[in-house]
Amino acid sequence: MMAPKAYLLLLLHAHLPFVRRPDLKAALEEDWLFEAITETYLPLLDMFDRLQADRIPFQVTLSISPTLCEMLRDPLLMTRYKGHLERSIALARQEAQRLAHDQELAKVAGMYLEWFEKAEDLFTRRYRGDLLSAFSRLWESGSITLITTSATHAYLPLIMMNRRAAEAQIKVALRYFEGVFGKPPEGFWLPECGYETGLEQMLAEEGIRYFFLDAHGLLAASPKPPFGTMAPISASSGITAFGRDLESSRRIWNPQSGYPGHPDYRDFYRDQGYELDMDYLREYLEPYGHRKMTGLKYHRITGGGGEKDIYDIQAGRAMAVDHAADFYHSRLAQAQAAEGQMDRPPLFVAPFDAELFGHWWHEGMVFLEELIRKAAELKAMEMVTAEEYLTRHPVISHAKPAPSSWGLGGHSEMWLDDSNDWIYRHLHKAADRMATIAGMYPTAAPLTKRALDQAARELMLAQSSDWPFMMKTGAMKGYAIRRVEDGLANFHKLLSQAVAGAVDSPFLEGLENAHNLFPNADFTLFGG
Template identity: 40%
Template sequence: MNKGYVAMLLHSHMPYVRHPEKEDSLEERWLFEGISECYLPMIQGYEKLVEENIDFMITMSITPTLMSMLLDPYLNKRYKNYLKLSIELSEKEIIRTRDDKELNKVAYFYHERLKSLYFTYKSYDYNIMNAFKRFDNLGVLEIITSSATHGLLPLLDVNIETVKAQLYQGFNHYSKSLGHDPKGIWLPECAYNYSLDNILKELGLKYFIMEGKGVTMATPKPIYGTNAPIRTEGGVYAFGRDEESSKQVWSSFIGYPGDWDYREFYRDIGYELPLDYIEPYIDKSGIRIDTGIKYYRITNKSDHKEYYNRERAMEKVKNHSMHFLNSRRCQIEEISKNMNKPPIILCPYDTELFGHWWFEGPDFIYNFIKDSYRENVNYKLVTPSYYLENYTEAEVCKPNPSTWGENGDYSVWINPSNDWMYRHLHFAARKMINLANTYSDPTELEERALNQAARELMLAESSDWPFIIKNNTTAEYASERVNTHINRFNELYNAITKENIDESYLEDIEKMDNIFPDIDFRIYRSNK
């Protein structure tokens, strides 16, 4: 008997990392790794579920920056070459490891896996957005949108026009790319404040996703906590992240990905094999980087690692997916006793967790969905919009401003390490608004420059840059990106206002930062 619902939601996002000016870009490999380790394996799982006639529904956000890169012919060409090189390396590894039977078996596994990824990629005409569109059309995948470049909106609302521009551009890009409007939105970093309500309503969006405490600490306090959506005064629904299901996957102590039979992320042949052998498959400057071929399992907490055993890992996947299923079943059983309508358990995760950090993650998703269909469960897998179509009644509350970052506030994205960037972002935003309000009838060249200025501002506003700087990973690159886009914006602003636009310079940056070909600078107008 169906007593409730479970909604799996995968947030798919990467910053805009497109560098045609470089022969080899380390940052573009972030995208290529995401395609090989997360998106293509997830697509293969969806294909199997459809072939097996499994009645399923799952939700994915695909942010406008990621969608733009997945649609980009230049990046697809580079990824195709990356995948071919990976297959070539896997062939060499079969030869190199032939005297070690156990290791050679893992080498063969990678070779067959990479070939299957290439076959899937080719089957969608070397563009995986074709795959996501297919599942969207079949009704098994609900794709939701996000803001244009994943800017942390509450920290940009000093100039509300720039928040509107981020949201309108994200909405428009989704609609043009998929052929229909989105029903829901993933607010970047689940960051919410009250200024967003009216804009979301204007766009006709039905729901957004929040960190759990954004719902549980709403005013008035909702009766059902995160087990049912609440409705804002503007009429948009907010779904809160379920804490229990989140810990089972995310927790570094009890989370499934830490099982000792799963693949060890931190051992890769790109760092371990002789340079003259591995050189064609790492950065052209000689920097050692991940190749994706990792031969060890987690094993234990020490430095001693044993070879990866795919069969043992798949047994653990089955165990963990069944444990996750039974946990949701028990959760639904208990919660439903105290509710006058069926509960919904929202399970949102970063897509990149599944496959990149947790190599077996896409297999876990596939098994959980399949088992939820075949086992005697008391819930149905649905999307948030499916739930709203059947249960429109909800408590009207004011959600609590929050994020899903550390501390649940905005401190990851504004702190002493990265607060310097906001004065530049706010100042540039005011200038962009002034341009939009001033130029009512621009020439063709002025319009190109105005549109490019809007792109540069949006790219500078990405929440990825302060996040990277805070975590001190590739902080120099993130700082450079902010400064580069702000400098380009200022150069364009000066050229436009002084009527001295250098068309060759404009053409150069249009080719480099070519996100959102249909952008219209007028979305920054104050009367929008």
């Protein structure tokens, strides 16, 4: 068998913050989960199944955050999802009837009806409401590799001032992952690719074999790795660091020339939830009582700032096929440039947010499938997982990675600036308090332990990187602030009650019910 000219390590990172609201009939934030299930997770599983059925070999690495895992196996949320899907189908059907006589719009409306009905079929019949088992089966079959990230997607460089706080995020995640999938992950996705010196040691101590960095984490490593991001490095203690390929990410993310911004693609923002008459939408919006996204988007990006054209399904799909070919061949072009300079085929690590595909970028799933099929067909560039790569090629470069993230500016600017810096004083103080208490109560009475374990959950929820990110972008800022405040307020209340030996049981039970994640959460993990 001929050696490939290049390797492609495609990594999809699936994450959503924990947004379960049992206290409300319906919560807008739960829609984030429902939309992602319909538009990304189900189509992704469907695509993997289809590729396997067609005997197409592929290797995709999938990072699933523990908070997303918890929500995907939560009965309340899954029941609500079914309700959401039913309402979506009803609205899509209503729209298909309304637009039946409009030649252009009827096609688009029909597409959504078909799409929602298929999602329902996949969710209820094929996967029986259990998406995690479906992913697990794919892992067992060798087509995908599952890895995880920190428990609540905490941006570790900014909470590791208290080392135990970062360690707790890692340990809780790994224990939880093993509990769900039956074996520990070999790799770890650092939330936001956020790396600070010392994290590699923490991961290595937990048995992790590899993790991922943004490009400059490798390019600015010391000493400078000879192959840039085209080969991984040994960071320390036997742990390997892979670096994101800049060109691969530019092809997707560049605001001007990135694929998802092409005029032929469906426009994400122009949603019928904000265009149709409120009375007409009444039934669909009833649980919410106000306008919101419906998922029905009838226009293409168009460009030029003028009136948007109606979405052309075939043109959008054709463009995704074209872009997949472009992506494939541009990686080969990169490989050609490196030819003769490396002792192995160059590796291109391409990590993306999973929700980009299907949800934000409607045609993204077509892009992925075409890319995978092309790689299998042409064989010049082979898809690999990190584990597969490491079995074929020993790591020869030893270097100290550079602090880095994949956020704007390449460091912590997204998660630490004037808009969100105030949270860290409180997060650090809470972690310190938790450490002190963990030292004081190595063994606690059952009720006290429950209160302290829940306090640990509340603290970890407040540590999620999503909140400072949302504060920075201004999107749903108030909600993000409230999540940090509520988490910390709950934390302090529980801690005070535990210390005073006066745990308020109804209060504790309420929180345990609302934030019912991580049964293995253990407050002593925060202790020294």
